[in-house]
Amino acid sequence: MPELPEVEVVRRGLADHVVGQAFVTSRVTGARVARRHVPGPDHLADVLRGRRVESAERRGKYLWLTFAGEGDALVVHLGMSGQILVEAADAPMEKHAHAVFDLDGDASDAAPMQMRFVDQRTFGGLYLDELMVAHGREVPSTIAHIAPDPLEDAFDAEAVARLMRRKDVAVKRMLLDQGVVSGIGNIYADEALWRSGVHGRRLGSRVTKRQLVDLLTAAQDVMREALAQGGTSFDALYVNVNGASGYFDRSLDAYGQQGKPCRRCGTLIVREQFMNRSSHFCPTCQKPPR
Secondary structure, X not given: OOOHHHHHHHHHHHHHHOOOOXXXXXXXXXXXXXXXXXXXXXXXXXXXXXXXXXXXXXXXXXXXXXXXXXXXXXXXXXXXXXXXXXXXXXXXXXXXXXXXXEEOOOOOOOOOEEEEXXXXXXXXXXXXXXXXXXXXXXXXXXXXXXXXXXXXXXXXXXXXXXXHHOOOOEHHHHHOOOOOOOOOOHHHHXXXXXXXXXXXXXXXXXXXHHHHHHHHHXXXXXXXXHHHOOOOOOOOOOEOOOOOEOOHHHHOOOOOOOOOEOOXXXXXXXXXXXXXXXXXXXXXXXXXXX
């Protein structure tokens, strides 16, 4: 599942290659890709045709495009395998391209370009949603309930730490709770916990505020580092708009490192089950709760 840095890489690609351009034509095929757009795929294609993209936005793992003069946005849900690619219109069409938008480009363009939504497993999709203000900025109404993410200006680590301190809930569970802090998935939760020396099963009420702030700061740091390297890609599904995979997986200290020595103390990294996921930690650097 793509996490915040991977989605931000895609957002930046859209900002560079799609913002300012109009959808000359649009095609959305199959009900599944537009299942969250109640009027259906034909309506979605019709209503988007001719619109000019004003901005590419993100909160947590959610991505959306806004349009000049419109009060709604095109929400792009990547799901397990969704990709947004910007390619020459004459490039071979991907087998699982479910939506294609011809871009108007400009005089300097060598060839017409397309924005394509490709999704092999069809867990992702596209839909239009009204915009509203939540947590200090305009967002699609369907994500108004989620908290700011660690890379947003509105993110307040001190306030989030105070909230976590009030809960008798495992720290990792709260890191994954989009109502507490958005955008942190399993990979970056394990990495932030390792960096801050906190075990994910420790209760928020049993961790000091300073430790929680350090944990949230570690989450910011690790995601910025991943973003600088293009995200964490384990296969060809997680790519930017030009089809290039990220490679931060080479720099992981905890996630997926079970059986390998901790880079800090040499103790072997352990893997355990947590919330139907896997947690990875150093039993020396991150003392498990009793």
